[in-house]
Amino acid sequence: MSSAESLARPYARAAFDLAREAGALAEWSSKLEFAAAVARDPQVQTLIGNPAFGGDKLAGLFLPQGEKADSTFANFVATLAANRRLPILADVADGFAALKRAAEGVLKVNVRAAVALEAGQADALKAALAKRFGREIELTSTIDESVIGGAVIDAGDTVIDGSVRGRLERLAQSLTH
Template identity: 55%
Template sequence: MSSALTLARPYARAAFELARANKALGDWAGKLAFAAQVAGDARVSALFGDPRIAPTDLAALFAPEGEAADSDFTVFLRTLADNGRLPVLPEIGALYEALKLEEERVLKVRVRSATPIDADESEKLRQALKQRFGRDIEIEPSIDASILGGAIIDAGDVVIDGSVRGRLARLEHALTH
């Protein structure tokens, strides 16, 4: 996995720079997400390295419908195909998305809670996190009954465990040590 990320990083950076220069960050994000989804299909991944298929023909599978043959994105896909890098499209897409969010000063935060968070609580949380991190916040909620109550907030490098399960574990540790 780390080697795939190493291979993907310069291509993600190049795609990001090209999209930023053309003021098309969102457009490229959608196209890369589509291409990454195609690359993840087992039927398509079986074609990687097949000598009977020309790289340009293989690259055409990853372009969204209606994409011009001479567009920057199609040229990018052909470059990936020529260099044998189409299999790392999912990693390129993920790295590109991270660069895009950084550029837009948006922090993606995963919030696991035992029960669904209503809109008011979500907005209060968003504002508190925005104040703490100084960036716009995009919340990805998920339900995890195993945490019993409260929430676990994962903001990349920072994890805030406000769950009942986490509090019980800290209490147990304090009592036993």
């Protein structure tokens, strides 16, 4: 785990608690996604490190259009700015999204396969994983030719390696031991 993720965790938890108390998880999620996109911008990153710009000036850049300067979200961003934590805003947004998914009973699953999954395959996989984990599944898939065939399913704390590469590695291990 990176240092930025460790620093971001308490801020993500605080944002989640504020949003949940206000019944505005979806609203805060979109605001944090906007702020994270701003934080990832290379031009904004140079401004963050510039001593000529104080935290108050910078904090306004991270607010979506129409956001009031005295809103709870604006105060949250101002707190990040005051504590020089604007560079970790993308990690805060990622942590918030993870907490939101957990609260909503959604599990984020990444599938790496040698070829793109067809829609029917993805639906069948989502249904099987939902049954196994007892949660709604948010599935993303990436093409990774190094798996050779099959797939590697990463579901948080659980990794299911059904790839040809994984099978070959296990076979090689059993032959050498």
